[in-house]
Amino acid sequence: MTSTGQQELLSRLLMVRHGESTCNSVHRIAGQRDAPLTLLGRIQAEKVAKGHHGRHFDRVYVSPLTRAYETAGTVFGIGTPGAASPETVVDDRLMERDFGSYTLESKSILQRRHGIAEYERAMNADSPTLRGGETFQQFRDRVHAFYEGELLPALRRGETVCVVSHKYVVELICRFILDRPADESYDLRLPNSQMLQGDRIHSYVKNENKTLNMVYDWIVVNHPVIFCAGLAAGLVANVAGLRMATSPYVLLLLLVLASVITMCRIELENARTFVTDRGILRSVALRYLALPIAFAVLVRWSHADSTSTAAIAAVFLATPSSVVAMTVSRCLGGMIMPTFAQVLLSSLAATVSFSAVLALTLHGHLAPALAISAATSTGMVTAVYLLVKRMRERSPIRTAKYGERNGYVAVLLLTAFIVLVCLRLDLDGFTAYAPTALGVAVGLRLIAALLKRRRHVQTLDDYTAMTYPNVFVVVIIAALTGNGPLEQVAIWTLLPMFVLSFFDSWYARFLVVAPDDPRWPAVLKLPAHRPARGRPASEDPRGPSVPVRS
Helix, strand or coil, rough: CCHHHHHHHHHHHHEECCCCCCCCHHCCCCCCCCCCCCHHHHHHHHHHHHHHHCCCCCCCEEEECCHHHHHHHHHHHHCCEEEEEECEEEEEEHCCCCCCCCCCCEEEHHHHHHHHHHHHHHCCCCCCCCCCCCHHHHHHHHHHHHHHHHHHHHHHHHCEEEEEECCHHHHHHHHHHCCCCCCCCCCCCCCCCCCCEHHHHHHHCCCCCCCHHHHHHHHHHHHHHHHHHHHHHHHHHHHHCCCCCCCHHHHHHHHHHHHHHHHHHHHHHHHHCCCCCHHHHHHHHHHHHHHHHHHHHHHHHHCCCCCHHHHHHHHHHCEEEEHHHHHHHHHHCCCCCHHHHHHHHHHHHCCCCHHHHHHCCCCCCCCHHHHHHHHHHHHHHHHHHHHHHHHHHCCCCHHHHHHCCCHHHHHHHHHHHHHHHHHHHHHHHHHHHHHHHHHHHHHHCCCCCCCHCCCCHHHHHHHHHHHCCCCCCCCCHHHHHHCCCHHHHHHHHHHHHHHHHHHHHHHHHCCCCCCCCCCCHHHHHCCCCCCCCCCCCCCCCCCCCCEEEC
16 A cells, blocks of 8 residues: 555554553453453543544444443543544454463463464464464454455545554554565554554554564563673673772662663552552561561671671561562563562661661661662662653653563663672672572572462562562662672672572462463453443454444
8 A cells, every 4th residue: 555545545544552451461461351441541541532632533443342442432532421422333353363372371471481483473373372262364354354344445435534452453454554464474562552543554564673572572581591691791701800890879870770661561550559458568567577677686686797697688688679570570470560569668668677677787887878778779669660650640651662662671771780790799709708699599589488478369479579689779788888798798699599580480380370260350350241332242243343322
């Protein structure tokens, strides 16, 4: 479609992927399960409505699934009394593909299990790893029937139309418009609620690179490999004599940037639900308040030196959860938001526990340590949370898109942090510091395994949050206060912490909730049956559309 007439025809076509759904928020595949919009999803739809206020549409074609229908209702005022809504046509052919055995699976788990390339093949074509559901040909046929029998005739009549549907439906229509062969397909990384104009699809697709997109996903999913590669590179450079002391403020900047990117894709609007969850509150109170303070009191009672193994262990026990834990939760198939709640609450608890531990275990530089710990742990996490929350309110589509597309950048920033701190490492102190570092990494995993909730949908998040302390902050505090032994143990701890992340990937299989678990419908607010909006679901989806009168 390149002629002037065809371009004019396509200029009257707009397509919208639905706003963020409950399945999107936990990175699980909804398919034809009727996942509703999240609060952010509704905000995104409102943003689209404001951006296209006053624009005339003759007809709106909508998928009957709730997340698409709610998006269309918000954008076009469908069902709103007094609203001049365009003719709304609900068409079952616009439903998302039925992904069979992939439905409600974690995207990251599937990518790790089958590899990025095979996952993309399953989602955009056919793969033996995807059982049941629709074949790609069945999916293509029904969407093509809508495209040829409904959409093109409406455009040729001179109508301005909008299609409100799903990611893979919109991408398939893009293929039809660009006349691409069926085997030339890949993820266009279409963000929630972004409105595409038909005559600009070519430029949108041109900006996507199949190979690079798969590399970016590989970096996020295989972050332990990237982190360990950074450790190896830093150690090799250190052995080669390239030792340098990077400013702690540069290290802090890297942490802040990585934290912003990570939080951009987290469902912060629903934070209150998890922050006030009794189970999470109990875990935080025990793990980040009672346990470290009790241990620190024992250390002080025994008159242990501030550089002793016991004193250093007390500091790590009080260290709040790292923002890295959210990336790990996403990659291992967790719910992500419970991990965020523990990151935030443990950072707030650090104002008490971390300060108390530092006061009981450090004999010098106490005031600077307390100030730095408050600024780098509690202050940083809280500031980033408030900043990103504001960004998501002001620009919900762009912020979520930024976080989704740049997850790999956060991993690379943290890898850069690891490389730089490894250049500060005292290799001669291996026998003095490495055993303590290994004990810290293993000990925290044992504590996390003991304190996690059993057989709960948030068990994996419990384990992840408690397993990944903010060692980065400890490095910065130690550097700024001149506590060499603590700094060296913290840097050495990075090595077993990320090497053991391969163990976490294996152990997560026993903690993650299976996609067919009967609790998911309640957690994701999935109705037992899809509500009828137009033709009943039992009828032939290749048949004509059914208009819905406002």
